[in-house]
Amino acid sequence: MSDPQVPPTYDDVLAAHARIQPYIHRTPILTCATLDRMSGAELLFKCENFQKGGAFKARGATNAVFSLDDATAAKGVATHSSGNHGTALAYAAGRRGIPCEVVMPRTSPQAKKDAVRGYGATVIECEPSTSSREAVFAEVVARSGADFVHPFNDARVIAGQATCAKELFEDAGPLDAVIAPIGGGGLVSGSCLTLSTLSPTTRIYAAEPANADDAHRSLKAGHIITDDAPQTIADGLKVSMKELTWHFVSRHVADILLVSEEEIVAAMMLIWKRMKIVMEPSSAVPLAAVLKNHDLFAGQRVGVLITGGNVDLDRLPWTSA
Amino acid sequence: MSDPQVPPTYDDVLAAHARIQPYIHRTPILTCATLDRMSGAELLFKCENFQKGGAFKARGATNAVFSLDDATAAKGVATHSSGNHGTALAYAAGRRGIPCEVVMPRTSPQAKKDAVRGYGATVIECEPSTSSREAVFAEVVARSGADFVHPFNDARVIAGQATCAKELFEDAGPLDAVIAPIGGGGLVSGSCLTLSTLSPTTRIYAAEPANADDAHRSLKAGHIITDDAPQTIADGLKVSMKELTWHFVSRHVADILLVSEEEIVAAMMLIWKRMKIVMEPSSAVPLAAVLKNHDLFAGQRVGVLITGGNVDLDRLPWTSA
Incomplete structure (x- = not known):
C-alpha cells in the first residue's frame, strides 16, 4: 500500500482481504420474512455487528x-x-x-x-x-x-472497509441496490470501490439521520459541507466526510436518504424484535430509509449493511425514557 | 407417525426433518472467542432464537x-x-x-x-x-x-425437536458434550434420541434454574417430581417432565446442572454483549451452567442450545430494577 492519502484501487481491496482474513470474521448474511413483507423488497442483511470488536471497523x-x-x-x-x-x-x-x-x-x-x-x-x-x-x-x-490511522480518510482504511461489500456480493449474489449508513463515509466509499468494480449496475445508497445531514447536503451542493457537534441517537454518524471519502461518494452514490430520530428507533426495535440481533442505532438508519422509501426498493434485492452492535444495554432508547 | 404417546424412534426424526424442512430455518451455529476464553471450552451455539417464531419449538x-x-x-x-x-x-x-x-x-x-x-x-x-x-x-x-399438541409430552413434538441436535451434529462435527435448558424436557429428549443414535459418546447435560429444580430432583430420585408455580426469570422452564420426556431423560442425561437467578441474568447479559444476539433468560441457563462447572467442560467441544429469543424488550432484567 502506497500513500494513505491517495484513493485506493480494487487491487488494494484484494490485498487488504488477503491481509486481514486471519483476523476478521466472514460475517453471516441474515434474512427476515417480516421485514421483507414490510419493505416489499428482498433484504440481505450483512451482519457486521458480529464482526471482531463488534463492528465493520x-x-x-x-x-x-x-x-x-x-x-x-x-x-x-x-x-x-x-x-x-x-x-x-x-x-x-x-x-x-x-x-x-x-x-x-x-x-x-x-x-x-x-x-x-x-x-x-x-x-x-x-x-x-x-x-x-x-x-x-x-x-x-x-x-x-x-x-x-484516521477513522475513514485513509486509503488503507477504505480498502479494508471495501472487503465488506466484497463478501456481501460474493455470498449473496446479484444485488439491485446496497444501502449503508454514512458518517465520515468510509464504509460507503469502500462499497463504492468494490461495487463499481464487481457490479457496476448495483445502485449504492447512503442513509443518514436528518439531524446530522451533512453528507446529504454535501451531495446536493457538490462539495463537502461539515456539521460541528450534531445531535442524533446514531452516535457513529456525527462526523463529516473528508477528501478521500468525498472522492468515492460524489462519484458513485445514487442518493443519500434522510430519516428522523423516531424512525431510527422504530427500525432498531424492529430489527431487535424480529431478527433477534443486538445492533446499534447507527445500524438501523438504512432499514429506516428502506421502509420510508418503499417505491425505491420494492421488488428488488437489496443488501443492507448492519454496521455494528456496540450499545450500552442498560441505556436502550426504548427504556431510558 | 403412530401413537403420540409412544416414544419416537430415530426413523421418526428422519421423517420429521424431511416433513418440516420447508417451514423451518436451518439455524446458524455461532462461536465467541470471549466465551471460549471464559469457559476454557470450545462452545458451539446453535441459535434457535433465529428460528421461525423465535424458538426451537x-x-x-x-x-x-x-x-x-x-x-x-x-x-x-x-x-x-x-x-x-x-x-x-x-x-x-x-x-x-x-x-x-x-x-x-x-x-x-x-x-x-x-x-x-x-x-x-x-x-x-x-x-x-x-x-x-x-x-x-x-x-x-x-x-x-x-x-x-402437548408442548413436550408428544412423540411428534419430541421427534421434531430432535432435528435441532441433528443439524448441530451435522454442521458442527464431533462434540464431547451438548447442553440444553430443561423445562418439560422436549428439547433434551429430542437431543437424547438424536445423539444416542448418531453420537453415543457425546455426553448430554441439561441445565435448570435452582428455583425450578424439579428435573434435577427427579433425576436424583429416579422418578418424576413436579413443582407447581415455581418462580424464576427463565419463564420457559417452569413446567415439569412427563412420561415421554422422562423416558429419554432418565436413560440418557449425564447430569442436570443448577444455576441461580443471578447467574442466569449474568450469562444472558454476557451473550447479548459479546455475541450480539437477542435471546431469552431460559436460553442463558446452559451457558450459566457451563461457566459454573468449569472443570466439567474445559478443553472440550461443547454444543450449547440457544433455545429462543422472545423477550419483552422494554422489560429486560437489567433495566426493570
Whole structure:
C-alpha cells in the first residue's frame, strides 16, 4: 500500500482481504420474512455487528495496522473516533502487539470505552465536537510519534472497509441496490470501490439521520459541507466526510436518504424484535430509509449493511425514557 | 407417525426433518472467542432464537401439525404453553391454514401473546400454575374437538425437536458434550434420541434454574417430581417432565446442572454483549451452567442450545430494577 492519502484501487481491496482474513470474521448474511413483507423488497442483511470488536471497523483498522513496516509499527498507532474505529484499532494493535492510543468523546457509550481498554489500548477523552477531538488528538501524536490511522480518510482504511461489500456480493449474489449508513463515509466509499468494480449496475445508497445531514447536503451542493457537534441517537454518524471519502461518494452514490430520530428507533426495535440481533442505532438508519422509501426498493434485492452492535444495554432508547 | 404417546424412534426424526424442512430455518451455529476464553471450552451455539417464531419449538409443532390427516387437521389444533410452544403451534397452523387455540398464563410476556395472535391463532388466558392451565385447557378441547399438541409430552413434538441436535451434529462435527435448558424436557429428549443414535459418546447435560429444580430432583430420585408455580426469570422452564420426556431423560442425561437467578441474568447479559444476539433468560441457563462447572467442560467441544429469543424488550432484567 502506497500513500494513505491517495484513493485506493480494487487491487488494494484484494490485498487488504488477503491481509486481514486471519483476523476478521466472514460475517453471516441474515434474512427476515417480516421485514421483507414490510419493505416489499428482498433484504440481505450483512451482519457486521458480529464482526471482531463488534463492528465493520475491524476491517479497515486491521488492514492499516498490518500494512505497517516493523519500524513504524513499533512506535504504535493512534486515532480519534466516536467509538467503533477506536475499538477496532485497539483490537488490531492488540493482535499485532503494538501500542495504541484512542481519543474519544467523553459522551461515548461506556461499552465502547470499556471495549477499547479491554483490548489493551489507552483511552484519552475529549469534548463531543470535531474541533475538540482534532485538537486533543494533535497533542497525542506530537507526544508519541504514533502512526495516525484516521477513522475513514485513509486509503488503507477504505480498502479494508471495501472487503465488506466484497463478501456481501460474493455470498449473496446479484444485488439491485446496497444501502449503508454514512458518517465520515468510509464504509460507503469502500462499497463504492468494490461495487463499481464487481457490479457496476448495483445502485449504492447512503442513509443518514436528518439531524446530522451533512453528507446529504454535501451531495446536493457538490462539495463537502461539515456539521460541528450534531445531535442524533446514531452516535457513529456525527462526523463529516473528508477528501478521500468525498472522492468515492460524489462519484458513485445514487442518493443519500434522510430519516428522523423516531424512525431510527422504530427500525432498531424492529430489527431487535424480529431478527433477534443486538445492533446499534447507527445500524438501523438504512432499514429506516428502506421502509420510508418503499417505491425505491420494492421488488428488488437489496443488501443492507448492519454496521455494528456496540450499545450500552442498560441505556436502550426504548427504556431510558 | 403412530401413537403420540409412544416414544419416537430415530426413523421418526428422519421423517420429521424431511416433513418440516420447508417451514423451518436451518439455524446458524455461532462461536465467541470471549466465551471460549471464559469457559476454557470450545462452545458451539446453535441459535434457535433465529428460528421461525423465535424458538426451537417451531420444529416440534410443525412436525405435529403436518403429521395430521386432512380430516383431523380441519378441526384445528390446541395447546397450553408458557409461551414459545404456543407461538410455534400458531405459526405451524397458520402455514397449514387450520384453526389454533392457545391457553397461556396471563403473566406470559406481552411479546409472546402478541406473537401467537400475529400468526392468526386465539389466546385464552389462565393463571400461572400447572393446575390452572390444565383445567382451562380441558374446557377448550371439550368445546372445539381440536387435536391436542402437548408442548413436550408428544412423540411428534419430541421427534421434531430432535432435528435441532441433528443439524448441530451435522454442521458442527464431533462434540464431547451438548447442553440444553430443561423445562418439560422436549428439547433434551429430542437431543437424547438424536445423539444416542448418531453420537453415543457425546455426553448430554441439561441445565435448570435452582428455583425450578424439579428435573434435577427427579433425576436424583429416579422418578418424576413436579413443582407447581415455581418462580424464576427463565419463564420457559417452569413446567415439569412427563412420561415421554422422562423416558429419554432418565436413560440418557449425564447430569442436570443448577444455576441461580443471578447467574442466569449474568450469562444472558454476557451473550447479548459479546455475541450480539437477542435471546431469552431460559436460553442463558446452559451457558450459566457451563461457566459454573468449569472443570466439567474445559478443553472440550461443547454444543450449547440457544433455545429462543422472545423477550419483552422494554422489560429486560437489567433495566426493570
